[in-house]
Amino acid sequence: MFRSIPLFILLALCLPPAFAKTSWQLTMAETWPKNYPIFGEANRQLADTVAKMSDGRLTIRIDSANKHKAPFGVFDLVRSGQYDMGSSSSYFWKGKVPNTLYFTTMPFGMIAVEQYGWFYHGGGMQLMAKVYEPYGLLSFPGGNTGNQMGGWFKKEIRSLDDIEGLKMRIPGFAGEVLARLGAKPVNIAPAELYTALERNTIDALEWVGPSLDLRMGFHKIAPYYYTGWHEPAGEMQFLVNRRSWNRLPNDLREILKTAMRMTAYDTWIRTTHESATNLAKMRQEFPAIKIRSFPHEVIEALKKANDALLAEKASADPLAKEIIDSQHRYMEKSRAWTLISDKAYLDSSTE
Amino acid sequence: MFRSIPLFILLALCLPPAFAKTSWQLTMAETWPKNYPIFGEANRQLADTVAKMSDGRLTIRIDSANKHKAPFGVFDLVRSGQYDMGSSSSYFWKGKVPNTLYFTTMPFGMIAVEQYGWFYHGGGMQLMAKVYEPYGLLSFPGGNTGNQMGGWFKKEIRSLDDIEGLKMRIPGFAGEVLARLGAKPVNIAPAELYTALERNTIDALEWVGPSLDLRMGFHKIAPYYYTGWHEPAGEMQFLVNRRSWNRLPNDLREILKTAMRMTAYDTWIRTTHESATNLAKMRQEFPAIKIRSFPHEVIEALKKANDALLAEKASADPLAKEIIDSQHRYMEKSRAWTLISDKAYLDSSTE
Numbered sequence: 001m002f003r004s005i006p007l008f009i010l011l012a013l014c015l016p017p018a019f020a021k022t023s024w025q026l027t028m029a030e031t032w033p034k035n036y037p038i039f040g041e042a043n044r045q046l047a048d049t050v051a052k053m054s055d056g057r058l059t060i061r062i063d064s065a066n067k068h069k070a071p072f073g074v075f076d077l078v079r080s081g082q083y084d085m086g087s088s089s090s091y092f093w094k095g096k097v098p099n100t101l102y103f104t105t106m107p108f109g110m111i112a113v114e115q116y117g118w119f120y121h122g123g124g125m126q127l128m129a130k131v132y133e134p135y136g137l138l139s140f141p142g143g144n145t146g147n148q149m150g151g152w153f154k155k156e157i158r159s160l161d162d163i164e165g166l167k168m169r170i171p172g173f174a175g176e177v178l179a180r181l182g183a184k185p186v187n188i189a190p191a192e193l194y195t196a197l198e199r200n201t202i203d204a205l206e207w208v209g210p211s212l213d214l215r216m217g218f219h220k221i222a223p224y225y226y227t228g229w230h231e232p233a234g235e236m237q238f239l240v241n242r243r244s245w246n247r248l249p250n251d252l253r254e255i256l257k258t259a260m261r262m263t264a265y266d267t268w269i270r271t272t273h274e275s276a277t278n279l280a281k282m283r284q285e286f287p288a289i290k291i292r293s294f295p296h297e298v299i300e301a302l303k304k305a306n307d308a309l310l311a312e313k314a315s316a317d318p319l320a321k322e323i324i325d326s327q328h329r330y331m332e333k334s335r336a337w338t339l340i341s342d343k344a345y346l347d348s349s350t351e
Numbered sequence: 352m353f354r355s356i357p358l359f360i361l362l363a364l365c366l367p368p369a370f371a372k373t374s375w376q377l378t379m380a381e382t383w384p385k386n387y388p389i390f391g392e393a394n395r396q397l398a399d400t401v402a403k404m405s406d407g408r409l410t411i412r413i414d415s416a417n418k419h420k421a422p423f424g425v426f427d428l429v430r431s432g433q434y435d436m437g438s439s440s441s442y443f444w445k446g447k448v449p450n451t452l453y454f455t456t457m458p459f460g461m462i463a464v465e466q467y468g469w470f471y472h473g474g475g476m477q478l479m480a481k482v483y484e485p486y487g488l489l490s491f492p493g494g495n496t497g498n499q500m501g502g503w504f505k506k507e508i509r510s511l512d513d514i515e516g517l518k519m520r521i522p523g524f525a526g527e528v529l530a531r532l533g534a535k536p537v538n539i540a541p542a543e544l545y546t547a548l549e550r551n552t553i554d555a556l557e558w559v560g561p562s563l564d565l566r567m568g569f570h571k572i573a574p575y576y577y578t579g580w581h582e583p584a585g586e587m588q589f590l591v592n593r594r595s596w597n598r599l600p601n602d603l604r605e606i607l608k609t610a611m612r613m614t615a616y617d618t619w620i621r622t623t624h625e626s627a628t629n630l631a632k633m634r635q636e637f638p639a640i641k642i643r644s645f646p647h648e649v650i651e652a653l654k655k656a657n658d659a660l661l662a663e664k665a666s667a668d669p670l671a672k673e674i675i676d677s678q679h680r681y682m683e684k685s686r687a688w689t690l691i692s693d694k695a696y697l698d699s700s701t702e
Contacts, residue, residue, distance in 0.1 A: 049609055053404060055602035108700050111693050113464070113497075113623050120617070121624040146464075147692035209692065227695035251406035255606075258400055258613055265616040266471070272464050273472040276688035291691050293699045303700070335701070336634075337627035340642055341498035341560065342462050343697050344578035346689065348644045349459050349654070 023057045024248060026256075029078065030087040031071045034064040038211060038270055039236060042143055043087050046263045050255055058252045060085065074239065079135050084244035087142060090128075090237045091172055098313075099131045102323045103139065105148075105231045107174050107306045109327065112144045112233040112268055113342075114334040119235075122330040127323050138245055140260045142236035143267025146275060150226035150294065151206030152197065152218040157226070160297055169193060169205035173309070174230035180305035181298075190216075197221055206230070210282060211274035219282050219289055227293045229302055236267065374408045375599060377607075380429065381438040382422045385415040389562060389621055390587060393494055394438050397614045401606055409603045411436065425590065430486050435595035438493060441479075441588045442523055449664075450482045453674045454490065456499075456582045458525050458657045460678065463495045463584040463619055464693075465685040470586075473681040478674050489596055491611050493587035494618025497626060501577035501645065502557030503548065503569040508577070511648055520544060520556035524660070525581035531656035532649075541567075548572055557581070561633060562625035570633050570640055578644045580653060587618065 028047075032040045047060035063083070065071035074086040075093045090103035103124070110118060118124040119141055132139045151170065157163065164182040168175075175185030188196050188205075196202045198221045207213050209228075219225070238260045245253065282289060294302070314321035379398075383391045398411040414434070416422035425437040426444045441454035454475070461469060469475040470492055483490045502521065508514065515533040519526075526536030539547050539556075547553045549572045558564050560579075570576070589611045596604065633640060645653070665672035 049605065052605040053602060053609060055600075111696065113620065114627075116620045117624040117627065120620055147696050149692075210688070227691050227699065229696065229700060232693075232696055232700075249406075251404060254400065254403040258404060258609060262609055262613040262616070265613070269464065269467045269471055272685070272688065273468040275692065276465075276468065276685040279688050279691070280684050293695055296699075299699050333631050334623070334627040337561070337623065337630050338697065339701065340578050340630070341500075341626065342583075343694070344644055345462065345498050345580065345583055346694050348578065348647075348650050349580060349583075350686070350690065 023059070024252060025059045025061060026084040026244060028060050028062045028085040028087060029068045029070070029074050029083040030062060030064055031074050031089065031092070032064060032087070033071075034066045036064070037215075038267065038274060039087065039143060040064065042263050042267045042270070045266070046259050049259045049263070053255045053259065054252055058248070058255060062087075075135075075137075078239045078241050079137055081241050081243060084241050086237075086239035088237050088239065089142075089234070090139065094172070097131065097135070099317070099319055099323060101173060102320075102327065103128050103131070103235065103237070105234045106327065107177055107230040108303055109232055110331045110334065111338065112146055112235075114331060114338060115144075115233045115235065116141070116265075117334055118327060118330040122334075123326050124330075127326060130319065131323075132239075136242045138240040138242055140238040140240070140257070141264040142238040142260070143264045144236070144271065145208055145211070145231070145234035146268060146272050147209070148228050148231035148234055149206065149209045149213070150228045150230065151204050152213075152222035153204040153224040153226060154197070154200070154222050155203065156224055156290075156292065157294055157298060159295060160301055163298060163301075166204060167202045169196070169202055170230070174206075176309060177230070177302055177305045180309070181301050194218065194221070208234070209271075209275050210278035211271045214278040214282055219286050223288060223290050225289055225291050227291065229294065229299060236264070238264075374410070375603060376410045376412060377435040377595060379411050379413045379436040379438060380419045380421070380425050380434040381413060381415055382425050382440065382443070383415060383438070384422075385417045387415070388566075389618065389625060390438065390494060391415065393614050393618045393621070396617070397610050400610045400614070404606045404610065405603055409599070409606060413438075426486075426488075429590045429592050430488055432592050432594060435592050437588075437590035439588050439590065440493075440585070441490065445523070448482065448486070450668070450671055450674060452524060453671075453678065454479050454482070454588070455586050456584045457678065458528055458581040459654055460583055461682045461685065462689065463497055463586075465682060465689060466495075466584045466586065467492070467616075468685055469678060469681040473685075474677050475681075478677060481670065482674075483590075487593045489591040489593055491589040491591070491608070492615040493589040493611070494615045495587070495622065496559055496562070496582070496585035497619060497623050498560070499579050499582035499585055500557065500560045500564070501579045501581065502555050503564075503573035504555040504575040504577060505548070505551070505573050506554065507575055507641075507643065508645055508649060510646060511652055514649060514652075517555060518553045520547070520553050521581070525557075527660060528581070528653055528656045531660070532652050545569065545572070559585070560622075560626050561629035562622045565629040565633055570637050574639060574641050576640055576642050578642065580645065580650060587615070589615075 030043055043062050050058050072092055074088040077083045078086040090100045093100040128139050166183040168183055169188050170185045171187045179185050194217055197205055310324055314324045381394055394413050401409050423443055425439040428434045429437040441451045444451040479490050517534040519534055520539050521536050522538050530536050545568055548556055661675055665675045
């Protein structure tokens, strides 16, 4: 009976899979230099997980800043389709799209566990989509730094007078807040930071926290390490070009989405672990490090300046207002819980 | 040329995929009753994610306690292979395998972000594998409740005298600790808890926290809600039968592993969100709820009793000692970081 079926039909019936597209490669531009610890490693882990889950059908080729030469141009690289994906941080784009500011971390804002609640259950993802949609981009949480330290200071901060005229490397919105108290925020390339602090070109600087500060060596030249107020939950970002996303079959989209979400959480736990490990190392090598919190009057003045700046932004743009209000409402609710759970536990069990 | 190749060979060459096994179904027994909020929903979400990522090649069929009738027999159901997977909590098995106690949460132990650090970077996963390996089981983190509340009390606790003779529903290790202070820990089926508290059969009880307490209604009959000391980071558990795991191809193992890991983190964020939301509801409905922390002398006595119990366990079993020491060392390191990051931030920004 088979003999009566023309051979080319038999072959056509069994060959189609060979003609269908069976594998996809995405390219990713990361803001980080080659071999960057934690964030760079997380991207390689992401690519590995995606390849394993898809049995090699989906691969991600990663270019570091050394290759694409545009660490702060990742938004455009992905928007234009030169790259399918980006690994960066949302607030880097605030000069281009002001409302991207709100999806990294805000001074006196939510801590990481609260902010993930806002993203996934408090409307944060929808608001982020609204901001990125006009640019043909999808944005996802990309890993949290945890609470960042307030920075390394050569002199102790005892009152508002010590802020007046303070030359500090502190970029972005936090720099604007500090400027309202009379400080002089400056931006300096990472590679020159150590020398600038050592030679007193600046009086202080903030970087991240022990996870990434240890290798910079600041603890060798500045005795005071202040606790944080300005970046309580620095969230990194995965960007995906919408056309690249749409070309993927549904199963690979789900694989990519799940891997990004898991990687973001994993990075948060990793930075927390590295901070704990490196803090112990710093203290062992330099027992003289003085850890301080800003005095009450400084914190109150910073809060006031922060509120005033946010009010200006909210009154200038309805979408900014929507985001600021949403964060404010969510934080009020979630902070009440934080205070009677982890905070109360830490207060009572370590007193 | 094709004409000279026997037809059965041609067909054999193009048919093999049809003979290979292409889809897998795993069965899961969960400790939770049908339609259980948060944990039950998370399992359905896990099954859905796994099915989507595998394009339907891997499915999970979930049976709730109503079906398998053995909420606290999940360990055996999975060990025997009656089910491929389980969703439960490690410390439920301490009567059977004492060292399973340490992988849920410990009194005065790590908070969630610290404990995930221990699991994934501090040797926790390896120690958990050591405990479960002899039973042919793999165990994975299955979702965190966050810091659990210390419970609902009919009367205020002002001193150690108020603990003496206190009849409280508080199961497990925490109950043992409390008993050393003269309390009378009892276990009561969940369905009877409300009536027991209402009729003063018990003076107090602990359940979880606002995320799951609200629906139980305790806030209507007990005025005091105490902050936690005994379960700072209740981690649920996914169990997998090793033979079932070994039967899966590598890509499906990676899909299952990734989905479980993401689901665990997601559940933690979800419980935090639900706690925040439900706390606000409770306070709105019953503004009279009095939130308290135990007095210093009670906390100190609980700590002492806890240390003594742990020392007994460590001296009785080398593996218990290894786990307790590992947790102790990791917590010391990570707590130092927690205190100058989230804790210092919450102290200074909410003062």
